Amino acid sequence: MPKLSFFSRFSRVLALGVLLAFGAQAQSDPLPSWNDGAAKRAIVTFVRETTDHSSASFVPPAERIATFDQDGTLWVEHPMYAQVMYCLDRVHAITRADPELAGVEPFKTVLSGNREAIARLTMPDLEKIFAATLTGMSIDQFNADVKKWLETATDPRWKRPYTALTYLPMQELLEYLRANAYKTYIVTGGGQDFVRQYAEKIYGVPPEQVVGSAVGTRYGYGKDGKPFLTKEPKLLLNDNDAGKPEGIHLMIGRRPHLAVGNSTGDRQMLEYTKAGDGARLSMLVLHDDAQREYDYGPAQGLPATKVGAFTQALYDQAQKQGWTVISIKNDWKRVFAFE
Template identity: 75%
Template sequence: MKPIPTLAAFTRLLALGALLLLAARAQAATDPLPSWNDGPAKQAIVAFVNETTDQSSATFVSPAQRIATFDQDGTLWVSHPIYTQVMYCLDQVPKLVEKKPPLREIEPFKTVLSGDREAIASLPMKDLETILAATLTGMSTDAFQAEVKAWLAKARDPRWHRPFTALTYQPMQELLHYLRDHGYKTFIVTGGGQDFVRVYSDAVYGIPPEQVVGSAGVTKYEYDKDGRPFLIKEPKLLLNDDHAGKPEGIHLMIGQRPHAAFGNSTGDRQMLEYTKAGDGARLSMLVLHDDAAREYAYGPAQGLPDTKVGSFSQALYDEATQAGWTVISIKNDWKRVFVFDQ
């Protein structure tokens, strides 16, 4: 027969339990990356920050050189089943046709107006570029910013029925804060439109407009009827900030090679290569979307479904493995995906 615990022993057990609970809460409070599982990805981030911010480290990086670049679509927020900016452009087509009625019978505007989702999804890239050029140019920069703000305020994602700006990845938001808390300046380097992302980057990511590098069109200086100057957006591409355009844009707009870079697709490959090629401690990371239950699953790396949106090829995965980049598995490395996850 087992002895019955004394009141004193029971009290000690309660006290021990309370201490363990307090210790767990303290650890959670001091963990700068609470939405990350403890694994290779989280460990790589913490080790990199420690190595580059400890003055006694051989790989110490001065505050002025602490640059971290982030792709946006698929890296900081949801990009499936279609890029958010493309959704914006499609939603602007009816307004455009009201101003220019002949477009109603011209492709690809006719297909967009039909509302046939399958047909819209099947539009070739050339047609999408026509839609983007027509809906992103021909107005002043101020008018464009106002249109984007108004759209973001009312538009909702069809799956979660939330504003698109609410669909940012909580682990990446924590990473942005963690890096900034250690003196890193964080930049968005995106293939998306620079003017589009700058509208909300500060409010959503804490990244001011001047720290957004994106695909940019030509603007022209003009005067309105009252003689006030303004910039008008013209249908001519100045910088295609994708693939090799990313390191080119980084040099043009930032002027320093990043010490850390984060992406999720083949369009980010050159940015990660460029970052890793620098001297000293460098961190190159790719987000792999492999969680269909909590977000989406696509590759085609590692046998995941193929996609035209944010493709992560097996060749990119193999390069990451060989070059010492870290692949972030949403399924395995993230405790939660969105801030609203339970």
Template identity: 70%
Template sequence: MPAEERIAVFDQDGTLWVEHPMYTQVIYCLDQVPALVEKKPELKNVAPFKTVLSGDREAIAKLPLSELEEVLAATLSGMSVDEFNATAKKWIETAHHPRRKRPYTELTYQPMLEVLKFFRDNGFKTYIVTGGGQDFVRVYAQQIYGIPTEQVVGTAGATKFGYDKDGKPFLTKEPKLLLNDDRAGKPEGIHLMIGRRPHAAFGNSTGDREMLEWTGAGPGTRLKMLLLHDDAAREYAYGPAQGLPDRKVGTFTSALYDEAKKGGWTVISMKNDWRRVFYSRPRHVNLKFAT
């Protein structure tokens, strides 16, 4: 195919790196609540911030989506873009997964890193198309995936241009949603940010369904792949497709599985198809993140 048409898109959470027990960005936002309350003490005794400050994991896990979104909106806005990037960079360099006790940056999937390299070696541009925050993923995408910031399409909030007291221009992150890059928002985001229909799309959940459908609707050969998390020993097992446990994070329904089989999509079994799950970088390599 012509070089300009060589586009491959990848979901991130659950497709390129671990997403359980909770999306990494949500954990980041929960960790920012104490600093937020220090700046805004009036939130200390207000739900859901009071619940987060309690440290009660069971209570936090039971927070409804509307209250989690309130936490995300408060911790992802109200600061300059530069301030956010610096805070996110510092967090991602030091945060560890609660089960694996390893940095999140080391919990990328080795086979997917190989796929990314294979596509790029064959003239493709590789894009992340994620329901996660666009600015958050852009902090580390180049360093751990080899994907530049301009090739990250994600859920995006508004920014406002202004000047500081010295007259220096800056952008402030505002609590206003511009693009919800999930489900139908993914093909919409691809059209908005990339402007071309992909020839290959990779996902792992119902949130990726429309992206794979839209990719497959184009002419010529198209590659559609879904990762099924069925390896409780080496990672996690969840579905509920194929009788796996049903989870709110990364749901892969039986209906999605049936659509994949009917439409000629490839379903990857983590347990049966992957010799190795996580990437392990040499100890002497130090990751440096974008600011």
């Protein structure tokens, strides 16, 4: 057998190293922050089967749609939704611009800083606050205000920016799906324009793939003659409950093959997803880890909540219809990237 030259031997060693390196990478765990269990297995099996051309469950790339709720599914929603905190903080700015509002309810209560009184605000009170803080300005001004707030606002428990409180396991799931040609969408009951200001930066989801509650806009011209849009207090889409599948149809035009939520507001989206033909995966995040995050339900005897309620009826429906329930306590090794 002829002797190999140095370069031939070197090439073979190099090739072996490349194969080993890339082989190891291909076989590495795509969801390292997930514990081995039913939830992780359901995800990996679903992705493998829907992307394998030889599988009866194969889904063409154009139809690979995955939808995710935002609050409580992709990031922390307790003790209050981040957008509500933004609106309450903005009350100070709008009353400085219009001092007469400072003596008018519900703005007077918000300015008092009395948390118990603020917690007693009614839905009509909150609607007045939302209208005053989320509409009446140009789209550009709103976007600038949200970005500035996100740069400075911090969560009261962790003392970190809200954008740092995304769930690491869900970030891995988003990346895993995109690596397998799935298009990931955020379908949120929160404000569409609000979520669009950070979704691409922290989740890799561009603005056009964010579906949320939306208000009307009015086209007009500035003093310089340039056109702009003004946000109006007119609700176009309430992207919660039945509004989620309605919004999916309106904005996406395809039924998801995978959907993830965490509360009763996501029920119809999961039903709509699971009702489609072929392989479908509907999942719910159960907040059952008070030490690392929060625990609330009231499913499975967890504390009741008005923010992101996961009822026992929803839990029972998940069991009956074959939805996967993700336990933060049992299914996630890590919750946040900063742990």
